[in-house]
Amino acid sequence: MASVTYDHVVKRYTADVTVVKDFNVEIKDKEFMVLVGPSGCGKSTALRMLAGLEAITEGQIRIGDRVVNNVAAKDRDIAMVFQSYALYPHMSVYDNMAFPLQMAHMPKTEIDKRVKNASRILGLDNFLKRKPRALSGGQRQRVALGRAIVRSPKVFLLDEPLSNLDAKLRGQTRIELQKLHRDLETTFIYVTHDQVEAMTMGDRIAIMNAGILQQVGTPGDIYDHPANLFVAGFIGSPTMNFVPVTTSDSTAKASGFDVKLPKSVPAGKATLGFRPETLTDRIGDQHNAIDMSVDVVERLGSDQFLYGQVGSDSVTARVDPKMKVEPGDKVRLGLDTRSLHLFDAETELAQF
């Protein structure tokens, strides 16, 4: 059990190919940290540097107080679960889980105890003699987890471990992983491109884009206060509405509506952001009335999303599922002015 610190970490392949730029994060002991971002954003590279599979070009990575830059992967006291699971295909489930312990020259009785314990936790007792090819995707994934658990490492690294599972199993495994994290009381670092996994599992989330860390915070924090346009667009589904506006004092003027901002801002161009759930069929004191012409209606049972035009801007609204709307209708909706976001047109940083 230990904290993990990325201190000004850089990964450069050639002089002009830098995949991780000045990465600074401190992951607390026993924390579940999720690294999330679109593919190619450097999140896997950041994890692999911690695992010892990639050299660190600049900066320091510390596990606990120990700088691990030059420590071999096997001596870092970490365990990793790969996206492909990387099970040894010719070994039984038991041998797969025992392998890291055999490598550590642990006595046979201790190995047996640990493997049996892990298989009990993961429900693999009946499969110990099977080869990986005779297992389902979910079972293989649990074997990969088991191989990590048996070592009782200080830090668990998980590289998109759920992306090869079908949707139902993924949801189930998400919950199991959180339970496992609670039971093991160990630091988890979890890499994913799926913002739903990030939001549901992480104690904190670190969002990366193009090799640069965008924001670190709790899921709620990031959802309510995205630091910039990228984070605002990446987290949340359907994505946040972005409307170009012209600001003057505390009013923002879009192509189809005006809205009063909670505080005054410098005059000029900006991007107004609001999530679909803040544009609803309720129009109260805090709401700004907006007329929308509906193009597409999506009924999900518990929710109803309207996709359409306000002025010349495309927006999404989330309305009561019982509201009767058809494509082509014009509807009057209310925009909750308490949860607006304004992003600088140049820097894309959030002004509030």
Add this chain to the structure above:
Amino acid sequence: MSVATAGRLESTAAAWSLPWLAQRLQRSLLHIAVIGLTLVWIIPTLGLLISSFRPSTQILTTGWWTAVSPPLQFTLQNYQDMLSQSNMGTAIFNSFMVSIPSTVIPVTIAAFAAYAFAWMKFPFRDWIFLAFVGLLAVPLQLTFVPVLSFFVAHGIVPDNLTSLGLPPWIGLWLAHAGYGLPFSTYLLANFFRQLPSDLFESAEIDGAGTLTVFFRIVLPLSVPALASLIIFQFLWVWNDLLVALIYVGGSVEVAPLTVNLANLTNSLGQGYQLLTAAAFFSMVIPLAVFLSLQRYFVRGILAGSVKG
């Protein structure tokens, strides 16, 4: 792919329509070609087999195909004679003593080398690999004089080795190992490269060293490639006449089966019946090796081309 396409076409084309006929014709031609090729290979072998069981007087007077019609006259005499005369026992023993080390040595070295070429980082790796594989293009005959004079200069010749109490075939083993290495290394390196890198990384984190990864992960996963390589190398060495003749010569104590067979024709010009029996006998061993390993071979021959 093509099989699937053909199958689909067949199911959609109506019977006796033009595409159906064209396809039928195409198939038939393919079958005829395959059957024809098989016959071309099988018939002489069959002739050899039948001749080897015929009395010598008949071999010399009538063709082998007449033997299959009555009156049937078959005998094991040729095999008895062959095994009791002409040092066949020694020759068979020699052939094994040549073939087994000449297979084991290059395959072992090639496996280590291929692992290094495929998964270890060292300077000029790709250039060295290229040079190594380039040796495939060197004609065997070009090497005889320099290698043999090297062996002679360093006493790696049968007489000298025997007087030192060593097996007389060491030079031949080394020569076969050298000739087999470029291809073996190339085949295995290609196979090893296709093993998923995650496995190696996982093993690295699990604490396995290079040798452990090689013995516990790479080798068990490469059984198909190794099996096909062993078949290739064994067949080549077993059937080799030239290399053996050059490096150990034709004396009875050291010469393998192929050399002995060649001598049979020379010294026993009339002993044609013995040759048939001996030749067939010499084919049995490679056949047995091939059949025992062929289920790996079929998978392994795709090594390096298609993902296995």
